[in-house]
Amino acid sequence: MVTLAVIGAGLRGQCYARRALETGRARVVAVAEPDPDRRRAMAEEHGVPAEHTFADWRELLAQDRLADAAIVATQDRMHREPAVRAAELGYDILLEKPMAHREEEARAIAEAAERHGVLLAVCHVMRYTPYTAALKEIVDGGRIGTVVNIQHLEQIGWWHQAHSFVRGNWRREDESAPMLLAKACHDLDWITYIKGELPTRVSSFGALIHFRPEQRPEGAGDTCVTCPVERSCAYSAKRIYLDCLGDEEKEFWPLSAVTGARTEAGVLAALTEGPYGRCAFAGGNDVLDNQVVSLEFADGTNATCTVTAFAALEHRKTRVFGTLGSIEGDGVTLRVHDFLTDTVSVVETGAGADASAAAGHGGGDVTMFDAFVDAVGKQDPSLVLTSGYESLATHRVVWAAERARRTGSVVTLDPAVAPRTPAT
Secondary structure, eight states: OEEEEEEOOSHHHHHHHHHHHHHSSEEEEEEEOSSHHHHHHHHHHHTOOGGGEESSHHHHTTSSOOSSEEEEOSOGGGSHHHHHHHHHTTOEEEEOSSSOSSHHHHHHHHHHHHHTTOOEEEOOGGGGSHHHHHHHHHHHTTTTOSEEEEEEEEEOOHHHIIIIIISSTTSOTTTSOOHHHHHHHHHHHHHHHHHTSOOSEEEEEEEOOSSSGGGOOTTOOSBTTTOTTGGGOTTOHHHHHHTTTTOHHHIIIIIHHHOSOOSHHHHHHHHHHSGGGBOTTSSOOOSOSEEEEEEEOTTSOEEEEEEESSSOSOOOEEEEEESSEEEEEOSSEEEEEETTTTEEEEEEOOOOSOOSTTTTGGGHHHHHHHHHHHHHHHTOGGGSSOOHHHHHHHHHHHHHHHHHHHHTSOEEOOOOOSOSSOOO
8 A cells, every 4th residue: 555645734635635545545644734723634534643743844854754655735835845855755746736836946846856766746637537538539549630729718717716816825926826827737738738749939918807906896895794795796705605515515625725614603704804705806916817828839730728717617628620620628528520521429528527626627636646646556657647847848838928928928948858967
């Protein structure tokens, strides 16, 4: 059985730890988490002894190696140090996306994994869904010929934007990362995976359009609990979080980020006292709420990725246009148009209809975690769909897009992502 040390017992750390319990093929034997309630809950759920339960990742990684692998699921800006130290100790690593908020930190993680000969898998869960597997098989099999254009839409979800990127931990770039990196490094990685190559040129446009003080409804209060116009606001925190009560998945996410309470009074108290109850237009957030990225590949083919808050939280929508056919997909079903016969066939991929994190991202979470456990147990890196350097390469597309957006330019990507010096 593969043993695991969980560094960060928030939503993502809990998801992977619970999958270990479900399958019985891995076991959590150590946990580091600064929040005492989350730390205690994970230790109790997994039977982690007190001597292997830590408030700080540094305490865990100051010990001799306690497990086969480490799950690094801290906040985005805290990835480099624990990941590099875990590699030095010989842990195989499952690293939550994004790898890091800056390229040099992500490169340091990839180099540390290679230098110490450990497996590094980044949580690009979209690669692992049954929907992606079916689409990739069609494209790679040549069924639609050469891919000329990909159109990809990431619907963050109106309430998810308010939860994570207006009120939550990812609301400010200086505290987390640009929205494109925090939310859509998945998507740009996925486009390159489907296309089978990295782009050579990148451009991007985006802005924070709606969640700004000047868009604040007339008469709005500072918090939704006391706001006189709350009932007429689509982004009411009272509506979003009170509606979670009684729904097991919604209580796990998003409500668990707000409070451990499962009563109306408890939720209202958390909204009164904490950031998740603030007016969505009260300021303090600066990440974008819409963005478009254009990619050009070496052969002149191209792709676009649109990321928007202003839609339902649903699966990504994708159209792939080839020289012999096209594909239209909604995250669950693929419609494949064959130009030779002028017929359309429908492929039901078996992906779940719920695209939320609580539902495991359409099957991607569990498939990715199981692949990682297999790879660790068999010491076979080929069982995971990305290496550290492959993930670094697709993250570089995100950073290029951000440079292009900020400078109003088209950025040409240097293809080199290999180590600067050979690993020893």
